[in-house]
Amino acid sequence: MLNSIIEVKNLFHSYMTATPFEKEILHNLSFDIYEGEKLAIIGPTQSGKSTLLQYFNAIFIPKKGRVIVDGRDTRDSKLNLKELRRKVAMLFQHPDSQLFKDIVADDIAFGLKNFNFPEEVINITIKKALATVGLEPDEFFYRYIFSLSGGEKRKVAIAGVLAxxxxxxxxxxxxxxxDPKGRRDLINSIRFLHNKLELTTIFVSSNMDDVLELADRIVVLFDGEIKMIDTPKNIFKQKEKLLNYGLTLPSVVEVVDELIKSKINISEKIIGIDQLEESLIKLFKK
Ligand SMILES: Nc1ncnc2c1ncn2[C@@H]1O[C@H](COP(=O)(O)OP(=O)(O)OP(=O)(O)O)[C@@H](O)[C@H]1O
Ligand SMILES: [Mg+2]
Incomplete structure (x- = not known):
């Protein structure tokens, strides 16, 4: 049985409420997120993805509709927000808005200090978190944030929430x-963390290769409405629809399209790199 860890029920969102600029951004969303799954939320720019995410750790509290996280209604005035935000860790769209100390260790310690852990525990936790995201603890502990690459910054930000x-x-x-190497590296880290820490992972991505590689399920958001919700296999075979929603296709799907256009006899249902490899090998053997 699939256990829902987040339930979104008839959720609406407006920015600048009670002003002449009020605009409804999310319209009547209802769906569940299951415990232990990797859920991708995709949609064109400004479709409301980042807005939606902020309901999951109660940065936004519903004015219309409900969001239940781990059995608790985020509208409940007795909800312990600090505890909820420890449980539901958020990595923001721009790593620079997450990292605001100068030194790596101070940054990772920041969240922990909110919880009054003793200094030794904090130091051990920082080192553990660095190792978990694949950064050598002794090498990175005292590094300046500005001296990190983009991929390393993302990892430090992840270490900060993992702590x-x-x-x-x-x-x-x-x-x-x-860059491609940084991307590959981060995808592998996310997959590793998801499995090792038995997390539920919810991610937005504009890179459909990431989505194909990581997601168990996909929500397609367009103009603040859920248009599709299904497995990657079922979503990515609906090419026309996705293109109409302003989305791109995973590279494998595009390659298959091109091959079919060049009259190569392979199935248009292929969405994975393994399937493509298998079909091409079969074809060459013929
Ligand atoms: N603080 C805000 N005040 C007013 N409008 C906002 C605010 N934040 C976002 N919006 C508007 O809400 C809409 C949805 O924005 P949101 O950031 O959720 O989209 P998104 O799908 O994450 O986009 P992107 O792919 O570009 O990150 C946009 O039209 C945006 O301009
Ligand atoms: Mg966004």
């Missing part, structure tokens, strides 16, 4: 702006 031992990890377009 709080979360159950749900939310990542807002984590690979944006990374």
């Amino acid at each position: 709080l031992d979360p159950e749900i990890l939310i990542l807002d377009d984590p690979t944006a702006g990374l």
Whole structure:
């Protein structure tokens, strides 16, 4: 049985409420996120993805609709927000808005200090968190944030939230702006963390290769409405629809399209790199 860890019920969101600029951004969203899954939220720019994410750790509290996180209604005035935000860790869209200390260790310690852990425990936790994201603890502990590469910054930001031992990890377009190696490296880290820490992982991505590689399920958001919610296999075979929603396709799907256009006899249903490899090998053997 799938256990829902987050339930979104008839959620609406407006910015600048009670002003002449009031604009409804999310319209009547209802869906569940299951414990232990990797859920991707995709949609064109300004479709409301980052807005939606902020309901999951109660940065936004519903004015219309409900969001239940781990059995607790985020509208409940008795909700312990500090505890919820430890459980539901959020990595923001721009790493620079997450890292605001000068030294790596200070940055990772920041969240922990909110919880009054003793100094030794904090230092051990920082080193553990660095190792978990694949950064050599002794090398990175005293590094200046400004001296890190884009990929390393993302990892330090992830280490900062992991130090709080979360159950749900939310990542807002984590690979944006990374080079191919940095991207590959980060995808592997996210997958490793998800499995090792038995997290529920919710991520937004504009890179459909990331989505194909990581997601168990995909939500397609367009203009503040859920248009599709299904497995990657079922979503990525609906090419026309996705293009109409202003989305791109994973590279494998594009390659298959091109091959079919050049009259190569392979199935248009292929969405994975392994499937493509297999089909091409079969074809060459013929
Ligand atoms: N603080 C704000 N005040 C007013 N409008 C806002 C605010 N934040 C976002 N918006 C508007 O809400 C809409 C949805 O924005 P949001 O950032 O959720 O989209 P997104 O899907 O994350 O976009 P992107 O892919 O570019 O990150 C946009 O039209 C945006 O301009
Ligand atoms: Mg966004």
